[in-house]
Amino acid sequence: MRDAIRFWTSQRMASATDPSGRAARPRGLTALRKRPSAATGASGEFFDGMKSVGVLFTTDKDMKAHYCTASVVRSAGRNLLLTAGHCVGNRAAFVPLYDHTKPAGDQPYGVWPVKEWFRDAQYASDKSRNSDLDFAFASLADNDGRNVEDVVGANALVRTPGFANQATVIGYPRVDHNPQDRAFRCAGVRTTALPAYYQMQIDCAGMWGGVSGGPWFSSLDPSGDTGQIIGNVGGFMQGGPDVSTKDPLYNRITYSPLYGDRFFQLYDDAQNAVHNDHGAYRPPPLPYSMGKAATWKHAVAMTAGYYTGGSAGGTRHMDLIVRWDDGEVTLYQGADGNDPTHPFAAEYQLARRKSIWTNAVSLTSVNAGGRTDGLVVRWNDGEMTQYTTVDDKGFHAEKQLAPQKTPAWKNDARLLVAGRFTPGGHRDDLLVVWKDGHISVFSDLAANGLTKQRQIVPKNTTWTYAGQLSTGSFTGDTTDDLLVRWTDGEATVYPDLTGKSLPGEIRIRPRNSEWKDATVVAAGAFTANTAANDILVRWTDGHVSLFTGADAKGLHDEVQLVPVG
Numbered sequence: 235m236r237d238a239i240r241f242w243t244s245q246r247m248a249s250a251t252d253p254s255g256r257a258a259r260p261r262g263l264t265a266l267r268k269r270p271s272a273a274t275g276a277s278g279e280f281f282d283g284m285k286s287v288g289v290l291f292t293t294d295k296d297m298k299a300h301y302c303t304a305s306v307v308r309s310a311g312r313n314l315l316l317t318a319g320h321c322v323g324n325r326a327a328f329v330p331l332y333d334h335t336k337p338a339g340d341q342p343y344g345v346w347p348v349k350e351w352f353r354d355a356q357y358a359s360d361k362s363r364n365s366d367l368d369f370a371f372a373s374l375a376d377n378d379g380r381n382v383e384d385v386v387g388a389n390a391l392v393r394t395p396g397f398a399n400q401a402t403v404i405g406y407p408r409v410d411h412n413p414q415d416r417a418f419r420c421a422g423v424r425t426t427a428l429p430a431y432y433q434m435q436i437d438c439a440g441m442w443g444g445v446s447g448g449p450w451f452s453s454l455d456p457s458g459d460t461g462q463i464i465g466n467v468g469g470f471m472q473g474g475p476d477v478s479t480k481d482p483l484y485n486r487i488t489y490s491p492l493y494g495d496r497f498f499q500l501y502d503d504a505q506n507a508v509h510n511d512h513g514a515y516r517p518p519p520l521p522y523s524m525g526k527a528a529t530w531k532h533a534v535a536m537t538a539g540y541y542t543g544g545s546a547g548g549t550r551h552m553d554l555i556v557r558w559d560d561g562e563v564t565l566y567q568g569a570d571g572n573d574p575t576h577p578f579a580a581e582y583q584l585a586r587r588k589s590i591w592t593n594a595v596s597l598t599s600v601n602a603g604g605r606t607d608g609l610v611v612r613w614n615d616g617e618m619t620q621y622t623t624v625d626d627k628g629f630h631a632e633k634q635l636a637p638q639k640t641p642a643w644k645n646d647a648r649l650l651v652a653g654r655f656t657p658g659g660h661r662d663d664l665l666v667v668w669k670d671g672h673i674s675v676f677s678d679l680a681a682n683g684l685t686k687q688r689q690i691v692p693k694n695t696t697w698t699y700a701g702q703l704s705t706g707s708f709t710g711d712t713t714d715d716l717l718v719r720w721t722d723g724e725a726t727v728y729p730d731l732t733g734k735s736l737p738g739e740i741r742i743r744p745r746n747s748e749w750k751d752a753t754v755v756a757a758g759a760f761t762a763n764t765a766a767n768d769i770l771v772r773w774t775d776g777h778v779s780l781f782t783g784a785d786a787k788g789l790h791d792e793v794q795l796v797p798v799g
């Protein structure tokens with residue numbers, strides 16, 4: 235111990251470098267299309283640190299000083315440390331609440347040499363699924379007869395509840411991006427799944443190399459010195475995307491393995507000071523994935539509804555129907571709504587490629603009071619049809635609303651969407667924007683078909699610039715709200731729409747916003763809040779976002795369902 239203290243002078247501690255090692259891009263890398271904003275990412279901050287978190291030093295490999303971050307965790311021996319699997323190294327020492335201005339002998343909470351490392355025998359520092367095992371424990375030697383937990387406290391380890399969490403992530407970045415050599419944190423950030431891996435990720439600027447092994451806290455104790463840990467910086471290619479250090483993503487996208495059975499087996503081994511090989515790693519079942527952006531570039535229409543037995547307040551949430559540009563139609567079955575990063579549980583093909591659905595121009599969900607929803611379709615030959623019900627087996631009970639070659643529906647209709655525009659009625663009123671800008675509402679399709687039409691907006695030039703329509707419940711009023719994405723990037727909501735007039739608008743995105751690229755838009759109830767106030771967007775580049783809990787104040791949390799690339 236004295237040798238370690240004599241070796242680690244303040245000059246040697248200040249020579250920090252980072253053993254990066256990222257070499258490949260993960261499948262489904264969630265590289266966002268824009269810089270962090272209130273909706274898509276966060277920026278961390280430097281702070282004074284916490285007693286139970288510190289840095290790892292090693293005298294090997296050209297003195298790669300504080301090459302990783304680690305935290306003290308509860309153990310029977312009161313001497314256990316948690317970090318990443320790729321941080322295991324010979325002749326290492328832990329410095330809690332590291333103070334770069336002081337030599338080793340004057341560190342506020344001492345220097346603690348590593349006695350023994352414990353890492354899963356199947357861990358692989360690469361792009362394989364075995365990177366899910368990027369965690370490790372170390373037992374520490376005592377310091378003048380004291381154990382580290384007695385000096386700085388210890389953190390509790392809990393199973394990661396799922397892919398979607400709120401977390402505070404702490405680490406010590408390398409000195410070239412941290413000249414004051416201080417602790418750094420991303421506080422209260424949302425975690426999402428890393429597709430195809432048993433790992434989660436955050437988008438928070440400032441997580442430079444050196445934060446590997448840093449704890450992900452789900453909560454902190456009142457003292458602020460300890461908390462509950464649900465993850466650590468690590469995973470795919472040592473915890474981050476394989477991009478240049480000059481790429482903004484390098485310090486923004488950060489990964490962590492999830493803590494499941496395999497993690498707690500290693501935790502038990504470390505507490506008992508044994509080394510077991512628990513056999514081949516069998517990854518836990520992963521949630522349903524919606525696929526890749528290259529596929530979603532071909533989605534040309536979407537509508538949400540209760541097609542497969544879900545219902546508001548029920549165990550599952552809205553389903554999504556997607557028409558693709560090759561004529562295929564698929565149904566995404568709603569999940570339980572508890573994980574906004576995975577709102578769908580399964581996919582069903584309703585129509586094959588090159589089917590008659592290549593001729594469908596518009597589609598929208600309707601419900602005339604039945605247990606499940608149906609669909610209204612406008613075809614390119616001017617025909618209008620209604621399917622009374624739709625389920626995972628297809629379309630049922632088709633009836634014709636307008637015959638083929640109906641001039642108005644073939645040549646003049648631009649956009650249409652169904653909704654509940656009559657108080658106390660069903661969601662089977664149809665709003666249509668015509669090519670000359672006037673707007674009509676057809677009330678109660680179940681009883682009237684397309685015979686009862688009322689013009690609510692006269693001919694104009696403004697509405698010729700409407701690009702996408704959807705309906706939802708963003709304001710909590712008695713009838714549905716109309717969501718409009720305009721071609722200039724503005725997005726507006728018309729609350730509590732009736733079949734008599736158009737209410738005043740609420741702007742939720744300004745002109746020339748990124749919503750110029752919102753190619754296909756659908757609103758629905760996809761999350762734990764059963765109101766239809768979630769907005770799903772397919773962007774021009776094919777990635778898909780879900781904005782949860784939109785309201786009169788605008789858009790809030792954005793969750794990326796289909797990543798870029």
